[in-house]
Amino acid sequence: MTSIKLKTPTTGEYEQPTGLFINNEWVKGVDGKTFEVINPSTEEVICSVHEATEKDVDIAVAAARKAFDGPWRKVTPEQRGKLLVKLSELIEKNIDTLAAVETLDNGKSIAMAKGDVAAVAGCLRYYGGWADKIVGSVVDTNPDTFSYTKQEPIGVCGQIIPWNFPLLMWAWKIGPAIATGNTVVMKTAEQTPLSALVAANLVKEAGFPPGVINIISGFGKIAGAALSAHMDVDKIAFTGSTVVGRQIMKSAAGSNLKKVTLELGGKSPNIVFDDGDIENAISWVNFGIFFNHGQCCCAGSRIYVQEGIYDKFVERFKARALANKVGDPFLADTFQGPQVSQLQYDRIMGYIQEGKKEGATVVTGGARHGDKGYFIQPTIFADVTEDMKIMQEEIFGPVCSIAKFKTEEEVIKLANSTTYGLASAVHTTNLNTALRVSNALKAGTVWVNQYNMLHHQLPFGGFKESGIGRELGEAALHNYTQTKTVSIRLADAIF
Numbered sequence: 001m002t003s004i005k006l007k008t009p010t011t012g013e014y015e016q017p018t019g020l021f022i023n024n025e026w027v028k029g030v031d032g033k034t035f036e037v038i039n040p041s042t043e044e045v046i047c048s049v050h051e052a053t054e055k056d057v058d059i060a061v062a063a064a065r066k067a068f069d070g071p072w073r074k075v076t077p078e079q080r081g082k083l084l085v086k087l088s089e090l091i092e093k094n095i096d097t098l099a100a101v102e103t104l105d106n107g108k109s110i111a112m113a114k115g116d117v118a119a120v121a122g123c124l125r126y127y128g129g130w131a132d133k134i135v136g137s138v139v140d141t142n143p144d145t146f147s148y149t150k151q152e153p154i155g156v157c158g159q160i161i162p163w164n165f166p167l168l169m170w171a172w173k174i175g176p177a178i179a180t181g182n183t184v185v186m187k188t189a190e191q192t193p194l195s196a197l198v199a200a201n202l203v204k205e206a207g208f209p210p211g212v213i214n215i216i217s218g219f220g221k222i223a224g225a226a227l228s229a230h231m232d233v234d235k236i237a238f239t240g241s242t243v244v245g246r247q248i249m250k251s252a253a254g255s256n257l258k259k260v261t262l263e264l265g266g267k268s269p270n271i272v273f274d275d276g277d278i279e280n281a282i283s284w285v286n287f288g289i290f291f292n293h294g295q296c297c298c299a300g301s302r303i304y305v306q307e308g309i310y311d312k313f314v315e316r317f318k319a320r321a322l323a324n325k326v327g328d329p330f331l332a333d334t335f336q337g338p339q340v341s342q343l344q345y346d347r348i349m350g351y352i353q354e355g356k357k358e359g360a361t362v363v364t365g366g367a368r369h370g371d372k373g374y375f376i377q378p379t380i381f382a383d384v385t386e387d388m389k390i391m392q393e394e395i396f397g398p399v400c401s402i403a404k405f406k407t408e409e410e411v412i413k414l415a416n417s418t419t420y421g422l423a424s425a426v427h428t429t430n431l432n433t434a435l436r437v438s439n440a441l442k443a444g445t446v447w448v449n450q451y452n453m454l455h456h457q458l459p460f461g462g463f464k465e466s467g468i469g470r471e472l473g474e475a476a477l478h479n480y481t482q483t484k485t486v487s488i489r490l491a492d493a494i495f
């Protein structure tokens with residue numbers, strides 16, 4: 001069996017594929033292994049899915065290679081664009097089911113899951129639009145030669161995605177890879193394989209030729225490692241932890257020097273100056289850390305507040321965090337659901353204990369929410385010093401650290417004192433302050449008077465140890481093409 005009937009509280013019964021999606025077919029893993037998928041709200045098993053091991057990675061890569069060298073080459077850019085747009089329309093048509101599956105498997109609130117699925121559709125449509133706009137250039141070097149460049153696809157792309165935005169990361173990776181004419185073997189995160197499998201049926205329905213998009217479920221150390229070390233994978237794109245990012249780069253270097261793009265961790269600063277609208281700033285600070293239960297690589301987890309408003313800010317922010325509704329993610333007004341897994345729950349609780357031990361002030365939270373599921377109270381630590389673990393390390397949960405600052409110069413130094421550089425934000429009504437601080441921050445994104453407002457038209461990615469390359473926007477296309485120079489002699493030989 002490669003599918004099973006499941007139920008969600010909002011959409012009722014649906015058909016959940018459980019196989020590996022290779023060559024537009026549902027297959028079992030060669031080794032016959034399966035693994036259980038857990039509902040983080042109840043800690044119960046949802047179903048089991050087939051697990052890809054090295055042999056399945058080989059089969060999927062061979063399918064992607066065959067498609068790349070064969071039928072996919074003959075598909076015109078315009079047709080590629082149409083396929084992506086068609087897929088986007090099918091995603092939109094199935095928004096309720098896809099969102100419910102995401103909520104079931106990942107635990108994010110149904111409202112946020114619907115937002116994710118809408119963003120998936122937007123992203124695929126956007127890259128569909130790019131497919132027939134990938135151009136090279138003519139370079140005039142001298143009258144006796146005619147030279148031009150072409151942007152060609154890289155080939156078979158391995159793509160490894162995390163569990164925090166299972167379907168959105170799927171779209172961020174597939175969109176630019178397909179728009180530029182590559183083929184894909186995607187490994188989803190072992191914690192959250194379900195929504196991508198449902199979407200795989202839509203890939204087939206949209207009309208993609210077999211082998212162009214292959215989707216496998218499996219573990220990082222087995223299927224992920226096999227993909228990143230594979231000799232016939234031309235490029236690997238990874239989103240996840242910095243630790244694993246380093247391993248992927250080593251595998252690429254140790255195998256065939258496949259091209260690598262990485263979107264890794266963060267410990268992003270969120271700076272609040274005392275000249276602005278405090279309630280507005282609090283709303284964005286709250287959203288910056290507690291959106292998606294803090295499970296965002298760009299989460300605004302280091303909050304620097306100017307001394308003039310510090311006490312008032314901490315008190316008001318506490319009230320705001322307490323108003324976030326935590327609980328059943330299938331209820332329409334829930335803001336925060338459970339963390340994704342027992343492992344993540346334990347890691348986060350470990351950091352909370354550490355923060356208490358190191359002497360930071362618990363303003364609110366600091367404990368489990370309820371007694372079933374991986375729920376954690378929104379947690380605010382104040383008076384956090386730079387040397388504390390909770391100020392330095394990525395927690396990836398609903399936990400933030402606040403510290404006081406006096407001057408602009410001081411806060412820029414504090415904000416940049418991290419090995420990460422993914423995102424940042426400044427809250428101020430002074431235009432000059434906003435621009436000066438934005439220029440000084442060493443981060444791939446600076447939000448001014450907002451937070452977490454990603455958009456598929458805007459590039460996203462990391463400075464420093466937060467990554468290599470950019471996702472989204474036109475920038476992501478460069479990750480998936482290589483430049484070919486063709487230079488033609490128009491005159492007689494000179495040597």
Ligand code: ADP
Nearest residue numbers: 161162188189190219220221224225240241244
């Ligand atoms: P987290 O610790 O938050 O789960 P990871 O970086 O471990 O984040 O996981 C992100 C993705 O990377 C997942 O799909 C996971 O299976 C995969 N992964 C984990 N370890 C490896 C590895 N050694 N090689 C390749 N992929 C891996």
